[in-house]
Amino acid sequence: MARKKPEFLPPQQDLRRKAVNFSKGFRLKLEPAELRRLEEVVEKAKDALSLDVADKLRQLREALEEVARSQQTDRGMRTIRALSLDIKGAGGMFNYPLLTEFAKSLNDFTKGINQPTPLQLDIIAAQIDALYVVMGQRIEGQGSKVEKDLLTALRLAVERHKTAG
Amino acid sequence: MSESMADHERIDFSKINFLIVEPNRVMGQMVRDVLMMLDAQYLDRARDYDSALTVLRLGRTDVMITEWALRDEKLGRTGMDIVHWIRNDPASPNRMMPVVMMTANSEEEYVCRARDCGVSEFVAKPYTVNAFYTRLVSAIARPRQFVRVDEYFGPDRRRRRSDEYAGPERRLPADSY
Numbered sequence: 426m427a428r429k430k431p432e433f434l435p436p437q438q439d440l441r442r443k444a445v446n447f448s449k450g451f452r453l454k455l456e457p458a459e460l461r462r463l464e465e466v467v468e469k470a471k472d473a474l475s476l477d478v479a480d481k482l483r484q485l486r487e488a489l490e491e492v493a494r495s496q497q498t499d500r501g502m503r504t505i506r507a508l509s510l511d512i513k514g515a516g517g518m519f520n521y522p523l524l525t526e527f528a529k530s531l532n533d534f535t536k537g538i539n540q541p542t543p544l545q546l547d548i549i550a551a552q553i554d555a556l557y558v559v560m561g562q563r564i565e566g567q568g569s570k571v572e573k574d575l576l577t578a579l580r581l582a583v584e585r586h587k588t589a590g
Numbered sequence: 591m592s593e594s595m596a597d598h599e600r601i602d603f604s605k606i607n608f609l610i611v612e613p614n615r616v617m618g619q620m621v622r623d624v625l626m627m628l629d630a631q632y633l634d635r636a637r638d639y640d641s642a643l644t645v646l647r648l649g650r651t652d653v654m655i656t657e658w659a660l661r662d663e664k665l666g667r668t669g670m671d672i673v674h675w676i677r678n679d680p681a682s683p684n685r686m687m688p689v690v691m692m693t694a695n696s697e698e699e700y701v702c703r704a705r706d707c708g709v710s711e712f713v714a715k716p717y718t719v720n721a722f723y724t725r726l727v728s729a730i731a732r733p734r735q736f737v738r739v740d741e742y743f744g745p746d747r748r749r750r751r752s753d754e755y756a757g758p759e760r761r762l763p764a765d766s767y
Contacts, residue, residue: 429739429740431737431738432739433735434735434737435735436735436736437686437736438733440606440730440733441731441733443606443652444601444603444605444731445602445731446599446600448600449600449602450602450603450604451600451628452599453600455723460719460723462627463624463628463723464719466623467624469623470623474616477616507659507661510659511614511659511694513694513715514715514716515614515616515715517715517716518716518717522716
């Protein structure tokens, strides 16, 4: 089948003309002092982020209970996926990369699972517990060998028991 | 080492109208605070597809920063649907608007899907402020040419150009990715 030739449109310069200049504003590459000021903004948000994640962990437990009671499993699993994705994105932003790792593991595991088996439910619960431990023990950075081993074990369980249900 | 003109360029963020689409209140506030620190004055916020389109239809948005996963998942609407609307809907006020997607859907599969939907820049969460700033600058100060091929309309997905290639056209339609 003959493929249409691509049509090219030149870059739109309106925004560049409006905002880019040689006298006012921020350089395209930030000065170290400017970057520090921006990092302070994120630093200030860390408490709020941490509270937000704690609230999401509580919601995760509630959603899991709902699924375990076999009520609205679709809705419960959708909630678990959405919350774990949020935590995955937030953890590393306030120096909790392990939260990001465990949340990614939970999110990957639950993709495509709408009616989990009892064993799959146990694995989901273990991953939520791990998130609680990281937050509860305030394990910043990469954690110790214990947390790394736990993450490896959970990943193995995820690989072994991830079949869509 | 000699300095180029680009080394002296600056961006006046106070001239730019931003739309932040982020269902997470804290994350949205953080993006807003960073932009305000950059002296941005015009900031609209939306948390879902419908409220984002309401703002976009006003025609004042210069740059949209959007999350992929919106709370409309049940309705099947994500940040990608907003991007699709901007790029393809006849009612879109600026089909070539720079769009920065920030998302925890950071795996390669998602990056490719975002690119093939017409996203200008992709920021994986969790992100650093510097990474966010770099993508934002790229979207504003280094606009890319657009391409229309089959079903795809969006920024040229080829960032590197080779003038030496003389073979046949190998671009694939968007739905073949």
